[in-house]
Amino acid sequence: MSNPLKVIDISKPEDTVIEDLLDAAVNQGFLFVDGHDFQQAEVDTLFDLSSDFFTKTPGEEKQKYEINKNNIGYTGFTTEQLDPRKTRDFKEGYNFGFVNFKTGEFNQSEDRYYGRTDIDNANENPVPPLFEKNSGIISETTRKLHRIALKILELITVALQVEDRRFFVDRHRPEEPSGCVFRMLRYPLIREDDLEEAKQANPDVDPTIRAGAHTDYGSLTLLFQRQGQQGLQLQMGDKDWVEVPFVKSQHEGSAPPLVVNFGDLLSYWTNGLLKSTIHRVKFSPGETRTSDRYSIVFFVHPENATQLTPVPSKLVRDAGGGIEPTAITALEHLNQRLADTYASINY
Numbered sequence: 507m508s509n510p511l512k513v514i515d516i517s518k519p520e521d522t523v524i525e526d527l528l529d530a531a532v533n534q535g536f537l538f539v540d541g542h543d544f545q546q547a548e549v550d551t552l553f554d555l556s557s558d559f560f561t562k563t564p565g566e567e568k569q570k571y572e573i574n575k576n577n578i579g580y581t582g583f584t585t586e587q588l589d590p591r592k593t594r595d596f597k598e599g600y601n602f603g604f605v606n607f608k609t610g611e612f613n614q615s616e617d618r619y620y621g622r623t624d625i626d627n628a629n630e631n632p633v634p635p636l637f638e639k640n641s642g643i644i645s646e647t648t649r650k651l652h653r654i655a656l657k658i659l660e661l662i663t664v665a666l667q668v669e670d671r672r673f674f675v676d677r678h679r680p681e682e683p684s685g686c687v688f689r690m691l692r693y694p695l696i697r698e699d700d701l702e703e704a705k706q707a708n709p710d711v712d713p714t715i716r717a718g719a720h721t722d723y724g725s726l727t728l729l730f731q732r733q734g735q736q737g738l739q740l741q742m743g744d745k746d747w748v749e750v751p752f753v754k755s756q757h758e759g760s761a762p763p764l765v766v767n768f769g770d771l772l773s774y775w776t777n778g779l780l781k782s783t784i785h786r787v788k789f790s791p792g793e794t795r796t797s798d799r800y801s802i803v804f805f806v807h808p809e810n811a812t813q814l815t816p817v818p819s820k821l822v823r824d825a826g827g828g829i830e831p832t833a834i835t836a837l838e839h840l841n842q843r844l845a846d847t848y849a850s851i852n853y
């Protein structure tokens with residue numbers, strides 16, 4: 507499969523990568539990022555952990571950790587609907603949230619996360635025992651992903667010719683409350699749901715679509731996929747759907763490049779200059795896939811209180827054409843999008 511996306515190596519000197527980064531952000535909204543410091547063995551361990559959780563935990567046990575108002579927990583096969591016009595997504599996921607990226611603590615209680623107390627109430631966002639047992643690698647992974655995200659954001663700041671190169675970094679501080687979520691996802695090979703019923707209600711239902719067409723909400727999304735488990739597709743330009751291939755790292759022993767895309771918030775913040783591209787997950791009919799698709803995703807958001815007034819850059823100003831979008835906070839932006847997606851959960 508040919509690769510329609512750029513691959514940038516963030517371990518290379520800054521001035522050799524920023525042009526490609528900006529070009530990808532402005533024209534495609536997606537790219538591959540190599541030169542992160544994840545080893546293949548490390549990422550294999552994470553995927554093994556994810557498959558252990560999804561395939562070895564009984565359904566009723568998973569329900570005990572069902573997604574809550576903090577966007578933390580397990581989403582089963584009927585919870586999420588990324589494209590509201592279509593059937594529900596046939597996939598399952600587990601969201602880790604309320605992470606302090608300085609200490610690596612995750613699923614903290616609300617009071618502790620917001621700094622109202624030092625005491626953690628572990629029952630509020632309970633961690634399944636398998637993840638509790640492996641909390642070390644989960645913490646390390648989230649911290650590392652956050653550092654990589656900051657590096658990419660700093661490169662974008664330079665590419666956008668913003669005077670203060672820490673503009674985004676200062677608004678994504680690791681220990682401040684934000685909408686950041688670390689997520690494990692599984693799309694089973696065979697779908698077992700009431701598709702017939704869904705088809706009768708809506709003849710447009712396509713059983714091969716596993717995550718409906720959508721854009722991401724935050725600033726950046728970083729994703730690991732596995733060889734032989736493709737399925738992510740993008741809507742770019744006037745082309746129909748473009749497949750994201752699997753590509754290998756240029757670094758010996760390293761995990762594959764991260765798939766990185768820009769979310770609605772960053773697009774809003776840059777007057778639409780950076781693209782938040784529509785994507786979905788689809789299994790091709792009749793393909794010779796032999797395993798489920800697993801992905802590991804990190805959704806990056808700025809600190810909740812961040813005011814989304816346009817980024818101070820001439821490129822951003824020009825993109826706005828003199829029109830200033832309404833200044834809302836990052837939290838307001840996120841809440842609006844979450845309310846649309848989880849229509850069945852009351853906030």
Ligand SMILES: O=C(O)CCC(=O)C(=O)O
Pocket residue numbers: 691717722729731737738785786787800801803
């Ligand atoms: O699993 C994937 O490849 C894509 C997931 C995704 O787009 C999402 O969860 O927002």
Ligand SMILES: [Fe+2]
Pocket residue numbers: 720721722785
């Ligand atoms: Fe997405």
